[in-house]
Amino acid sequence: MPDNKAHSSSTPGILAKLRKIFGLNIGTVMFGAILIYMIFSVILYLTASHMESYQVPSGPLSMNETYTGLSIMTENVVQADAGGYVTYYAREGTKINANGAVYSLNSSKAADSGSSLSKDELADIRSNMQSFSKGFDASKFNSTYSFKYQLNGSILQYAADNSSVSTTNTVNEDGEEVTTTTTTVSSDPNIRRAQTDGIILYSTDGYESKTVDTVTAADFDQNSYQETDLKTDGQVNAGDDIYTIITDERWSLLIPLSEKQAANLKDRTSIRVKFLKDDLTQTGDFSIMEIDGSKYGRIDFNKGLIRYASDRFLEIELVTNNVTGLKVPLSSIVTKEFYAIPSKYMTTDKDTQQSGFMLSGRNKKGNSTTTFINTGIYGRDEVTDEKTQKVSYIYYVDKSKFNEGDAIIDPDSGEKFVIGDTEVLEGVYCINQGYAVFRRIEILDENEEYAVVSKETYNGLVRYDRIVKNADKVSEQDILY
Known part of the structure; x- marks a missing residue:
């Protein structure tokens, strides 16, 4: 029969020898954990894609010679x-x-x-x-x-x-x-x-x-x-x-x-x-x-x-460089698809005073309903009626707010509009608030590195805005700092 007493008495001796060799204690364990964390952090930093920011200046595409x-x-x-x-x-x-x-x-x-x-x-x-x-x-x-x-x-x-x-x-x-x-x-x-x-x-x-x-x-x-x-x-x-x-x-x-x-x-x-x-x-x-x-x-x-x-x-x-505006790198420019909606369908919510559209639908009983959808307007283009010469607008709305085939209603006339028309807009990611927000741009001129964009774009850029320089490294709504 094995001598269990003799075996158990030998265990503390082995641990004592290990402690003597490696100096194991609570401080050593904590230091080792911190060191491993720092090594992984450095590796992740070096291998991660880094966002570069750019402050938008005003001026011509290039200096006159x-x-x-x-x-x-x-x-x-x-x-x-x-x-x-x-x-x-x-x-x-x-x-x-x-x-x-x-x-x-x-x-x-x-x-x-x-x-x-x-x-x-x-x-x-x-x-x-x-x-x-x-x-x-x-x-x-x-x-x-x-x-x-x-x-x-x-x-x-x-x-x-x-x-x-x-x-x-x-x-x-x-x-x-x-x-x-x-x-x-x-x-x-x-x-x-x-x-x-x-x-x-x-x-x-x-x-x-x-x-x-x-x-x-x-x-x-x-x-x-x-x-x-x-x-x-x-x-x-x-x-x-x-x-x-x-x-x-x-x-x-x-x-x-x-x-x-x-x-x-x-x-x-x-x-x-x-x-x-x-x-x-x-x-x-x-x-x-x-x-x-x-x-x-x-x-x-x-x-x-x-x-x-x-x-x-x-x-x-x-x-010779007469075209002036806001200067942005070509690497900052991205494209995004939006739903195109006539401005006549926009309304204002009475309770919140927010702008948006009235979405038509039906409840479980099959009755007609309307739901107010608050949407941001990412851009607009002017439209002139050939007969009346009346000016209106086409608004560009984030596609996440609606589904293709949704119907919205003009609150005044009751006229419906079926959502489906889309338009691809050029823009950049503005990061003034610490996260990436799409802003539409309208290019006036460009060369191999930069583009000059209009200062008059609706909900567009203004001078000294900060944008993402390497837009391929960022997605919209990413929190960057």
Whole structure:
């Protein structure tokens, strides 16, 4: 007969050895359980599909492309007809009338009056310096020298005796403000006057004789561009360049185009241009031309020159993306089928003041009954009766609210409508409330990644709504956070 006492006494010894080897106690068991839970949680997280959210912005499908345009104008450089010291009368960048005083030549240098600049003149110089500093591009360092000469010339011009000069601001037929310089200078033979109307510039850059037909590809190299400031407080000689006058309001901008850009713009005859210098826009005639084997865009204007007369190179934006709305990723777009119900059948429940439809049915006794069904309206389309021209709507209702073949009743006329017509709508899942809700969208334009949708869609999206970016990972009514 086995010795049971001896066997039972050996069990505690084995457990004691196991505890000694593995250190088993309540703390170890709990730690092991937590560790296993954490491992499974990490595995589930890494293998699960993750929802990405997206905040809906407003704007065009893509940004308009920017270009650097070469300005071509009708310009004449005027030389001094004699030697002497120059006194300037016409303000640079303003329009002068024919026979208006531009400058005078004197045999001796005007005495230094020691006068200081006015507050307005100093403010103007500071403003110009700030504008240059903000727009400075290290790759176009040569522009620093042009600005230096421009600044020196402005100071000289401010310091000149302009007591006989007046300026008039007028608004032309296009709504532009134009500053015209006039003078009350006497018939002093030292005064030199403009031969024609035009815009006065006290600089040259070698492009004055260029026309659209004579421009070369090398003319677009801004690194080799040099501008010479003509304003001086020294003596000039006969034949020296004194000023440039622009004699025609018509001017052109030439922009280099890639083959792709040229293909996209080939059918245009006019184009809207935004000038980045002042953010003003105007429309010009557009055509594509070839210069030294490359494609260039030509934009012809008949106004606005006075704002940019001193700029040989202009940074512009071609306003080609006119379709604006709410921008959503294509990966957010889903489709859903709805029942289509005429709006005349919608009613309001007297007790709850909720909108819905009256469902027709029968009770167990076979008597006719009506049941109010509260439904959300996911979209609507306008319908115009051809005979009466009366406008009504088609409402789109969630299919889970009815069965095909159900009949609803117009409470006013008693007319019945059998549910069965369906419509597939495009939409996205809005998650503003933490769960996925279908919102209808109406696409205006799209590319490979994004679509621009209307802001006016009934019960649709609004700016800053949060939607699901990867809609294939989510189902409607999923609680996401």
